[in-house]
Amino acid sequence: MAAHAAAANGASVVLLEKHAAIGLPVCCAEGITTFGLERVVEPKSEWIANVIEGATIVGPDSRSVTVYHPKAGYILDREIFDNGLAEMAADVGVDIIKSAPVVGLEKRETIQAVIVDINGARIRVEGRIFIAADGVESRVAHMAGIDTTVSLQNIDSACQYLVDNIKIDRELITIFIGNEIAPGGYAWVFPKSAERANVGVSICPARSGGQNARGYLDKFMARQFPESRILKTMVGGVPKFNRSMPLTVGNLMVVGDAARLVDSLTGAGISNALLSGKIAGEVAAGYIRGEADLPEYPRRFMQLKSRELNAYSMCGSIFVRADDGDFCRILEALDSFFPERKVREVNVPDIILRLVFRNPDLLKMARHLIAR
Ligand SMILES: Cc1cc2nc3c(=O)[nH]c(=O)nc-3n(C[C@H](O)[C@H](O)[C@H](O)COP(=O)(O)OP(=O)(O)OC[C@H]3O[C@@H](n4cnc5c(N)ncnc54)[C@H](O)[C@@H]3O)c2cc1C
Incomplete structure (x- = not known):
């Protein structure tokens, strides 16, 4: 999104992706609110696996509350979605280089170039502005001198299966809360159809007494979906919002998970990654034209999101x-x-x-x- 926004506003942009394919491996339950997606980009039908019309929350005593909201959100197909965004970026002139992990920075007062490993060769890619959109590992921000460490209290550990052979209401996401199911977190069922869903558990590692998220997920599956068939397994860390993490340093802007712009209650980060990327891209292009300074990015983003991120943090x-x-x-x-x-x-x-x-x-x- 950042690359697209920068190029669409006149900047010359190179996007470096460490994997050989955009959008893979998917490590996400793929849920996003309609507003969170549509405020940033008009969705294409092929990005959407399923439309969500409400949510059920199930408590530890199995009592539940269901609330309906017309066209509340989507379950994306992240692989197709991420590729769709990359195509949009390529269409406005972004040069996309895959299998190109950023492994170093060349810095004087500001960053002069990133060092990229391409087939074992170290290549310098120069630029005037850099945007770190490298996810939870946040290696680029770390190399630029930002403290990206997260304590066990500030990261959830998640495990998810893509499963089929289940019978669910495809219009509703379901959230299960309770300390036996997921200490400090929750279990989710995000339907991709009436027979297929992303089913996962996220836990707070500091609360789980040494058990990992996969152990909790296996117990949940055995209880809830004993007949299901597991098609894919994914594990990952979900950072919490950290209001003291700087979003810019020198000529670097940090967006999405790399900047810890994640809702600390639910772990949702796609919409913040899209929005922060879009604003950072626009500001980068404005800077190149001599019309913007980089602090405009955190200013604009926080004007829209700080109240919500802080409310989620408090609830979390x-x-x-x-x-x-x-x-x-x-x-x-x-x-x-x-x-x-x-x-x-x-x-x-x-x-x-x-x-x-x-x-x-x-x-x-x-x-x-x-x-x-
Ligand atoms: C199990 C799980 C379920 C989740 N479910 C949801 C959900 O339902 N809804 C939601 O909103 N959020 C969810 N999240 C969070 C969501 O996946 C992230 O918030 C979102 O993907 C962040 O987007 P991003 O672009 O910042 O980072 P990412 O999507 O992680 O993208 C980072 C990109 O940078 C590349 N990269 C990394 N390092 C380098 C490098 N050194 N050089 C070059 N490229 C690099 C990666 O290959 C990747 O393509 C979930 C997370 C997990 C772990």
């Missing part, structure tokens, strides 16, 4: 400390909060505020958990 830090009794209380509050089981618009910070004001017990619980 409460959620990770909650016990099963707390989860049941949260579910009861949600149950009475959505009596008609329908919403038209989801503004998460507002929902949280209204939910807490209507349920003073939740406020007490939140205070108690934050202090714990």
